[in-house]
Amino acid sequence: MAFNIYDFTPLTKSIHDSLSASLSPTATLAIEWTIVGVLYLLFVAVFGLFLVYAERKVCAAFQQRLGPMRVGPWGLLQTIADFIKLLMKELITPKRADKLLYNLAPFIVIIVAFVSISVIPFAPGLVSFDFDIGVFFVTSVSSIGVIGVLLAGWSSNNKYSLIGAMRSGAQIVSYELSVGLALITMIVFAGTMQISGIIEGQRDMWFIFKGHIPAVIAFIVFVIAGTAETNRGPFDLAEAESELTAGFHTEYSGIKFAFFFLAEYINLFIVAAMATIVFLGGWMPLHFGEFEAFNNVMDLIPGLFWFFMKVFFVIFLMMWFKWTFPRLRVDQILNLEWKYLLPINLMNIILMTLVVLFGLHF
Amino acid sequence: MKSIIKYFGEIIGGFITLLTGMKVTARYFFTPWNNVTQQYPENRATLKIAERFRGEVIMPHNENNEHRCTACGLCELACPNGSIEIISKSVFNEEGKKKRAIDKHIYHLGMCTFCNLCIRACPTTAIVMGQNFEHTVWDRSELTKVLNKPGSQLMEGVKE
Numbered sequence: 130m131a132f133n134i135y136d137f138t139p140l141t142k143s144i145h146d147s148l149s150a151s152l153s154p155t156a157t158l159a160i161e162w163t164i165v166g167v168l169y170l171l172f173v174a175v176f177g178l179f180l181v182y183a184e185r186k187v188c189a190a191f192q193q194r195l196g197p198m199r200v201g202p203w204g205l206l207q208t209i210a211d212f213i214k215l216l217m218k219e220l221i222t223p224k225r226a227d228k229l230l231y232n233l234a235p236f237i238v239i240i241v242a243f244v245s246i247s248v249i250p251f252a253p254g255l256v257s258f259d260f261d262i263g264v265f266f267v268t269s270v271s272s273i274g275v276i277g278v279l280l281a282g283w284s285s286n287n288k289y290s291l292i293g294a295m296r297s298g299a300q301i302v303s304y305e306l307s308v309g310l311a312l313i314t315m316i317v318f319a320g321t322m323q324i325s326g327i328i329e330g331q332r333d334m335w336f337i338f339k340g341h342i343p344a345v346i347a348f349i350v351f352v353i354a355g356t357a358e359t360n361r362g363p364f365d366l367a368e369a370e371s372e373l374t375a376g377f378h379t380e381y382s383g384i385k386f387a388f389f390f391l392a393e394y395i396n397l398f399i400v401a402a403m404a405t406i407v408f409l410g411g412w413m414p415l416h417f418g419e420f421e422a423f424n425n426v427m428d429l430i431p432g433l434f435w436f437f438m439k440v441f442f443v444i445f446l447m448m449w450f451k452w453t454f455p456r457l458r459v460d461q462i463l464n465l466e467w468k469y470l471l472p473i474n475l476m477n478i479i480l481m482t483l484v485v486l487f488g489l490h491f
Numbered sequence: 492m493k494s495i496i497k498y499f500g501e502i503i504g505g506f507i508t509l510l511t512g513m514k515v516t517a518r519y520f521f522t523p524w525n526n527v528t529q530q531y532p533e534n535r536a537t538l539k540i541a542e543r544f545r546g547e548v549i550m551p552h553n554e555n556n557e558h559r560c561t562a563c564g565l566c567e568l569a570c571p572n573g574s575i576e577i578i579s580k581s582v583f584n585e586e587g588k589k590k591r592a593i594d595k596h597i598y599h600l601g602m603c604t605f606c607n608l609c610i611r612a613c614p615t616t617a618i619v620m621g622q623n624f625e626h627t628v629w630d631r632s633e634l635t636k637v638l639n640k641p642g643s644q645l646m647e648g649v650k651e
Binding site for chain 1: 502509512513515516517519520523525526527528530
């Protein structure tokens with residue numbers, strides 16, 4: 130098997146060839162789908178648990194604490210223990226809840242997270258499908274998640290849940306616009322919606338450096354709106370603990386609660402991965418135009434490593450926001466979107482169009 | 492025009508305040524040696540407790556087994572839940588004068604809420620708050636303590 134840390138295309142190709150040599154095309158496809166599905170399940174479970182641990186540790190460091198230290202060395206097994214506890218807890222359905230919608234909601238949320246993760250390339254050749262509207266696909270699919278949140282709040286037969294879900298709906302519908310427009314700014318610059326094309330366009334320099342002022346503005350807007358879209362602090366008023374106990378997932382327990390919890394962290398990963406792909410070059414190493422020696426040194430670091438380092442950087446940025454800023458009121462959230470982010474974003478698109486038209490970028 | 496300047500001024504001002512906050516948390520994040528958490532059972536030997544921590548009421552004695560308590564009973568009066576009992580006795584000093592002195596300063600730790608009122612009431616600072624917080628005992632009666640040591644006397648020069 131041709132294993133190469135820099136490019137996974139030979140590896141996937143050799144697996145495909147060896148399978149199709151002895152099996153029919155249908156069986157090959159079925160086996161490949163199973164492998165990919167299991168890999169994604171494993172990735173989501175492990176990465177989700179790791180992110181929960183990382184969040185607790187980062188939060189603790191921001192508050193001059195130590196965080197979990199007791200379960201395993203430095204508390205490394207804490208989230209695994211928490212997950213086992215959640216698996217064993219009783220699943221409670223409230224009286225007079227809408228049973229069908231109540232049980233459906235966590236699955237919608239987690240399925241949406243799984244579907245939107247599928248177009249993200251982790252390294253060269255390590256992507257499950259790559260097509261011409263990749264960015265559009267991620268934005269459209271990830272906005273279905275709000276339906277799960279709304280259903281969860283509506284069907285729980287609980288006022289806290291309902292208020293939390295309505296707030297979340299208002300918030301996500303507003304901020305979806307900013308996320309989309311910030312991405313459109315970069316699509317104007319890249320000239321393609323295909324994710325592999327966008328990454329390929331950053332071979333000489335990442336877009337955030339190449340597109341200078343409008344790209345930096347778009348990046349800031351994207352990170353703010355992305356934080357809001359994942360329902361994370363300071364925009365976490367859908368589950369504001371002090372006001373709404375736990376918001377839309379107040380009535381959920383056990384593994385259904387774990388689904389919401391996991392989906393939140395997977396959405397965090399998706400937003401960070403999209404920011405990485407569109408602004409920071411995805412798995413592309415740090416390149417600067419003509420500096421051949423520098424570029425060659427950077428090429429020695431594998432793409433997988435680059436991708437995860439950038440993702441962790443964006444995730445750290447969003448955790449930094451969460452543990453620094455106080456929660457916004459619902460009117461302040463809508464003010465921020467409609468009075469500030471949206472006009473800035475629209476002006477930014479015009480600016481970016483001019484930059485592209487007159488070739489003012491690097 | 493004025494409103495446009497105000498609009499962008501608000502945005503820039505907002506960013507500056509956000510960055511100020513992020514600077515503070517970043518300083519906390521990158522100076523982990525300043526963390527306040529203490530790993531309690533492991534660091535028992537080197538545990539540092541804040542000066543103002545209220546663990547229990549104690550009566551300090553000097554090396555001659557002398558304390559500053561004059562048995563005035565103000566702490567007993569100040570205590571909101573009756574965890575202090577003063578039992579006094581009469582002693583005769585060198586001049587043959589009858590004086591009141593402490594026989595037993597009984598302190599019920601199990602009833603104490605660590606409100607600090609007795610320490611504030613004490614005119615001679617005979618009792619202070621100690622920092623020991625490991626009060627686990629096998630029997631409830633062990634929580635009733637006599638603060639003055641057996642055979643102890645009033646320190647010279649302490650006046651009521």
